[in-house]
Amino acid sequence: MALSFIEGNEAVALGAMAAGCRFFAGYPITPATTIYNAMLTYLPPEGGVCLQGEDEIASIGYCLGASMAGNKVLTATSGPGISLYSEQISFAIGSEIPLVIVNVQRLGPSTGSATKGADGDIQFMRWGSSSGLPVIVLAPVDVADCYRLTAHAFNLAEQYRCPVFLASNKEIAMTRESIDLDAIQLPDITTRKAADRNKPFLPFATGSEDTAPNFLPIGDRTLVRQTSSTHGVNGYITVDPDEINAFQNRLEKKLKAHVDEFTFFDRDLDPQARTLVVAYGVTARAARVAVATSRADGKPASLLTLKTLWPVPERLIIETAAPYDRVVVVEMNMGQYVREIQRLLPGKQIDFFGQMNGNLIKPEQIREVI
Amino acid sequence: MSSLINTSRPPVFCPGCSHERITHTLDKAFEKMGLDGNQVVIVSDIGCSGLFDTFFNTHAFHGLHGRALTYATGLKMARPDLKVIVTMGDGGLGIGGAHVLSTCRRNIDLTLLILNNFNYGMTGGQCSSTTPQAAVVGSGFLNQLEKPVDICQITAAAGAAFVTRTSSYAPDLVDEMVAAISYDGFSVIDMWGMCPGRYTKRNKITPKSIEVDLANLPRFKGPVAENQRKEYGSGYREVAAQLPTPARPDKIEARFQPPATGRQEVLILGSAGQRIVTAGEIFCLAGMTGGWHATLKNDYPITVLRGHSVSEMVLSPQPVDYTGIDRPKVVVALADEGVGRRKKMLARLGSDTLIIKAAGVTLPDTGATVQEVVFKAQKIKSQDWALASLALLAQKNRVISMEMLKAALTVRFKKAILETAVELVERVSE
């Protein structure tokens, strides 16, 4: 076994390169900057482009332009940058522009603490755009996940033509870990489906009411239109309520109806347990230790680690939680995803432990709650 | 070649709007240049100038207010062969000012057509960044208090390589457009025009008065002599083609039997300049040569040349779950700045923790076993204390062995630096 010693951000860059990323743009911000550094090392020598934007709005704008030219694109920032991305994210959602966004979360609110971790943007990533339409959010637990889930994020962005977030955290992104990169299985690469050039091209036409439109790049032989305005299948403004309705429903359904196909998770279940711990991100690692100690102490417990956070993998959560009386949700914030768990499991006792003080939640703290 | 006007979507501007003229002039420019629709992208901003993409049979990208240049830059970098035209009003100039300046500095081959009519037409005639102070607009008295910008002077000062100021009614506008679009670099045309829907109702302005006003301003027509240089995209690709293929991360083989078992937490507390982070990395690499898994976290202030520097390392026979350090086996204390960051923890430690402390460093009261080392007496400089401390551990076979440490040095350093490092770890003593 030969191990490499890399941080989560470097693993993200390697995952992106493996997935066929051709374009990166970002604005330096701790703790996401090292993704930019790595992409600047990897992309240009291989014919790709890496740009430093004059601000976050520009950085994601460059990505949207390049994505519409057919490139697989990546940007990376932290909470303050996600705020500035917001309107462009709405654009990417509504106009179905594939894009991977790494949010290396840091302690907020606002400027907060650049070098302290938190998972404070979990609801923000889901709801921080106008319209409230869904996005995909994947949450890595460790460096291996940064590598693997980034590759999946690209595939999902291509398949569903939407922004896909990687909800990283300073504690994963800037922690170096030994890792056997060769032992990690990456998914086969997916590329957005090309539209049939022999038929008249309608940029937003789909074969069904829950899929993304087929793609042609701007610059193709066939003329391509992209617009941030409310559009019909032809890419021109529409005011027809039925057409608008069908379009909004499709944007909602194309992700929510398919979440079972991209529900990533880990489960460590104990048939004797009455308590299920639910965690995600770096906190899941402390939860693993806590569950193991609890078992060793004669108090069995189970653990569900969610790696797909949005759309909420409802079936997985409901089925996994079914045999338990009590669910303990642990998060590095004041209580965000627990709202989803409460919504899905109304009959159960749901306890929450959260902390947002810049420190990792310790296994002993979780052990006490169990 | 024929017109690229989309006849099924005729312009919808107010009667007398100079945008309509510009639409047809731009079409003539395309025609003169012999461009096919699929060689051109029109990136339109928001406002009445944002309608442009719909009037042409070209590729079209209509995005957010003020951000048109950002999409255009991404498109052009991805597809250098396309002619990318940005249509933007004086509103977009204001809200997207940072993008205008950056695009000028970069000199990427885009053409920015500024449809300058001195107000926000679409939202009701409010003042923009170019509204004269004497104008009567929809923003009450506010424009009287703000000086309008001269966008030509600004773009030229920011490095735009091609700047033309003209009237939407200029008889040679089509040639100006052809020159701008053909120019290999960032080209800007500031076209003064009339907005009868909003602006000219309360402000007397005619094609003739525009001409008179323009004659009184500094002249801009085409290439800006002092800004001539290579186009950004070609420059980028030239430099990129020379770059070496980057190496992927090193792989460390497990070769040695480590001298300890179970999870090992180690902490180095130092200050900036003491090469704490490098020592942390070497320690982890050493562990990995013993088949251990490793994690490393560094903590230092934003001012990297000053203040504390702390590295936290965990070695473990299993992959490391929790990466925090609560019960370190060893603490290396090399500076008060670092010690100050972990006072509470140090006070909690028991005698099973070894603290290697450089002479002169003050520790809080602690139950840990403290060993003081006078590095200065051995003529070891402060920046080498961290590595020297690792050597002391290795000499005692504490957590890592000397063969593991030396193997790590070989991974991390080459040639002269490696020799000096090996000499140091052999020389240091308690």
Ligand code: SF4
């Ligand atoms: S509001 Fe002004 S700029 Fe807009 S179409 Fe009417 S005249 Fe032209």
